[in-house]
Amino acid sequence: MLALTSRAGAGWTPPGAGGAPPGPYDGLDLALHVGDDEAAVRAARRALADELAGRGAREVRYLQQVHGADVLVVDEAGPGGAGGVPDAPAVDAAVTAVPGVALAVLVADCVPVVMADPVAGVVGVAHAGRRGALLGAPVRAVEAMRGLGARDVVAVLGPSICPRCYEVPADLRAAVAAEHPVGASTTWEGAPALDVAALVLEQL
Template identity: 55%
Template structure:
């Protein structure tokens, strides 16, 4: 877990949960075929380890797009979770969560304005523009890109994310910095490099990145390695506030 001037960033690994194989152990994804009761327990455990109220975490129904939801509290229990790939909030203490198993989780915060954002940036979302979309939504809430601090959680690295040549060309046409080659010399995409470049073009320059490649790490879930597997979660929140007052319970993908 990282702490930057009132902003908190955290990502889970796969250990310490109750899910059975192939989701062992700390699967936090609710749409991958795991036992829903195990997912609820895992989400509660992860939140409490981070000092968060499990009822004050906002999850998304991620669809590899660029839509952004502005939130001021958790979703209503039993309600529909919107199909978005980014969420932003001006409510301190409200944690925003991203689920991944190779995609790049993008966590952002402007502690001065009290605005946080989180985005799910896989290859399609990178091309669609989810990163500039989330920064734009934060700016409309009062954030200043020059003040935003960003952290990219664990994801598959450019040296491992092999793709067909035509796909590399398509992604690089939209985001040139994503062009990569695997260690074996085959075409690849570096999603995190593309995210960093897009952040820079929006004016966000304070960016840190996890050094963990999910495909290489046995301690993390990887869809490309295992196909049927769990999901990691990455969280961002700002100090202060009482987000849990906005609603009881926790649900989501």
């Protein structure tokens, strides 16, 4: 999922087109860390950047997501291009008010959060798995957005693992439930599970 600033405001946009790397990674694979062919991934990133250029994006920033809660504040445009900044920082959220900078968040089971204050022209993204949600990655991103002038932040959660599918040890669920009861769940088979999306919504 992506967040994109523009001179008219800010918003979010899903990728609608792009490259399709062959093999087990069919589709728009933008991740360099999952074992896909690097050239194919970079081609997909270029295709996405070309599409977003038509919406005012000069560059796309990607992150090294590490299941933490650190937030990158992008306060100036980089060199541009499809690959974003070559050495992406190890953070799980990013915010910006720089026009033309698109922020990308990549997920599998974790919760992607895309945030925007269209009036202030500030956007943010967060990657929230269990650890990131418990550490407060989404709310820390909102706080960073407020530091850039955001006031009325709208957040959208993307697809993530089903709370009936995310089985965890019973002691882990109990520990989470003690602090965040909304995060406790049960699988279809009756095993202990977590609802990560609910943990994120509770913060927002």
